[in-house]
Amino acid sequence: MSRLYARSGRRFLQRHPGQLGLALVGIALGVAVVVGVDLANDSARRAFELSSALVTGRTTHQLVGVDGTLPESIYARLRRETRIHRAAPVIEAIVRMPRLPDRAFTLLGVADS
Amino acid sequence: MVLNDVNVEVRDSEFVVLVGRSGSGKSTLLNLIGAIDTSTSGEITIDDCALSALDETGRALLRRRRIGFVFQFFNLIPTLTAAENLQLPLELNGVTGAAATQRVADWLAAVGLAEYGHRFPEELSGGEQQRVAIARALVHAPGIVLADEPTGNLDLETATSMIALLDRLCRGTGTTLIMATHSQEVIGLADRVFAIRGGCLIEEPV
Numbered sequence: 175m176s177r178l179y180a181r182s183g184r185r186f187l188q189r190h191p192g193q194l195g196l197a198l199v200g201i202a203l204g205v206a207v208v209v210g211v212d213l214a215n216d217s218a219r220r221a222f223e224l225s226s227a228l229v230t231g232r233t234t235h236q237l238v239g240v241d242g243t244l245p246e247s248i249y250a251r252l253r254r255e256t257r258i259h260r261a262a263p264v265i266e267a268i269v270r271m272p273r274l275p276d277r278a279f280t281l282l283g284v285a286d287s
Numbered sequence: 288m289v290l291n292d293v294n295v296e297v298r299d300s301e302f303v304v305l306v307g308r309s310g311s312g313k314s315t316l317l318n319l320i321g322a323i324d325t326s327t328s329g330e331i332t333i334d335d336c337a338l339s340a341l342d343e344t345g346r347a348l349l350r351r352r353r354i355g356f357v358f359q360f361f362n363l364i365p366t367l368t369a370a371e372n373l374q375l376p377l378e379l380n381g382v383t384g385a386a387a388t389q390r391v392a393d394w395l396a397a398v399g400l401a402e403y404g405h406r407f408p409e410e411l412s413g414g415e416q417q418r419v420a421i422a423r424a425l426v427h428a429p430g431i432v433l434a435d436e437p438t439g440n441l442d443l444e445t446a447t448s449m450i451a452l453l454d455r456l457c458r459g460t461g462t463t464l465i466m467a468t469h470s471q472e473v474i475g476l477a478d479r480v481f482a483i484r485g486g487c488l489i490e491e492p493v
Contacts, residue, residue, distance in 0.1 A: 178367060178375050185366040 229264075229282055289315045292487040293329070297463055302454060304474055305467040306491075307483035313467035316483065317433045320465060321354050322346040333431065351379050355424030355462075357434040357453070361416040363408040369419045370395065370404035376427040394422040397456060414445040421453050425460060432457055434466040438473075447472050 187194040237244060237252075249263050265283035289312040297303050305313045318324040319331055322338050331338045333353060341349060355376075356362075363372050373391045377383070382390065395404050398418040408416050417437060424432050434453065438446030454476045457464040466473060474480050480491045 176375070176378055178371055178378055181371070182364055182366040189366070 290319075290326075290483070290486050290488075295481065295488055295490075297465060299463060300458065300461045302457065302464045302476065302478045303466070304477040304480045305465065305483060306469070306474070306480060307467075311483040312486060313483055314435050316488075317435050317465065317467055320431075321356060321433045322349050351376070352427070353430045355427070355429040355432040357417070357420050357424045357432060357437045359436040359439040361408070361413075361420045361440075363416055363419055363423070365408050368405050368407055369400060369411065372408070372419055373423050373426045376423060380427050382427070390426060394426045395419075398422045398452060413441055414449065417441060417445075417449055418452065421449070421456065425456055425462065428460065429462065431463045431465065434464065434468075436468055437466065438468065438470050443472075446470060450476060 187197070237248070246263075249261070252258060252261060263283075265281065267281045268278050269281045270278055293316065305316060307313050315324065319326050319338075320333075322331075322341070325339070333349065336349070338346065338349070363369075364375070367375065370391050373394055374387055377387045377390060391404070392401070395401050398421055400415060400418055400422070403411065403415065403419075408419070411419065417440075421437075424434075432453070437453065438449055441449060450470070450473050453464065453466075456462075466477075474493065477493060480493055482489050482491050
């Protein structure tokens with residue numbers, strides 16, 4: 175940008191302190207909104223991660239079937255043949271209850287390793 | 288259509304005056320020549336360069352390098368001093384430092400405002416502001432100056448001296464001057480006078 179344009183802009187703001195104040199308030203509000211939205215997103219993400227950790231523990235690896243299911247025999251073989259003892263089966267399914275046929279629930283089951 | 292029968296060739300260093308009623312198309316013609324507006328048909332050529340062949344950037348560069356403008360309401364930048372207003376077209380054309388400072392001082396002296404370079408436009412009278420505007424239009428040696436009612440906002444005495452100054456400076460630098468005006472005083476100084484009537488450009492005897 176031309177040096178003269180910069181000087182002209184600076185003088186304009188010096189001559190109009192009210193506009194300078196409004197411009198600064200506008201910038202501050204804009205930054206505050208961005209930071210606020212960012213914090214809210216971070217909080218939501220963190221809460222989700224904590225919830226997941228509560229259910230699944232500090233999982234490093236997962237075995238998931240292509241169709242979302244996994245035969246129980248695979249878990250047995252995994253414990254028996256690979257000697258990985260810090261493994262736990264997680265059951266997750268959408269279920270309905272006879273008394274509430276119109277509502278679906280997520281069922282989570284975690285076995286202690 | 289404001290202009291529909293305009294066919295004219297303006298020579299180097301010529302002083303051409305456009306007269307006509309308000310709304311007749313004088314400013315429109317100046318805007319077309321100055322590459323501010325584009326015509327719906329026809330061709331305008333400046334130094335063998337057809338304006339219709341230029342894109343927006345090309346037209347901006349042409350305006351910056353080859354054309355100086357003088358307006359009725361001066362259009363000086365209020366937050367720049369008189370000297371800085373003259374420095375701006377030089378800076379845009381790559382002239383900076385001591386060369387620019389010297390040229391600004393020379394042009395301020397040429398319009399009789401050598402001591403007023405540090406003043407802001409609001410600290411100058413209307414006539415002084417227009418003299419700064421004239422210097423700004425000529426400082427980058429544009430080749431063509433387009434003046435749109437440059438005396439419309441000045442009293443008769445100031446207007447007469449302003450026109451004489453503009454005429455003298457343009458002739459001294461070999462600059463073509465095309466001026467739209469209502470002022471009868473100008474006509475006596477012009478090389479050629481054209482009237483715009485019904486969208487047509489008609490040459491009138493000087």
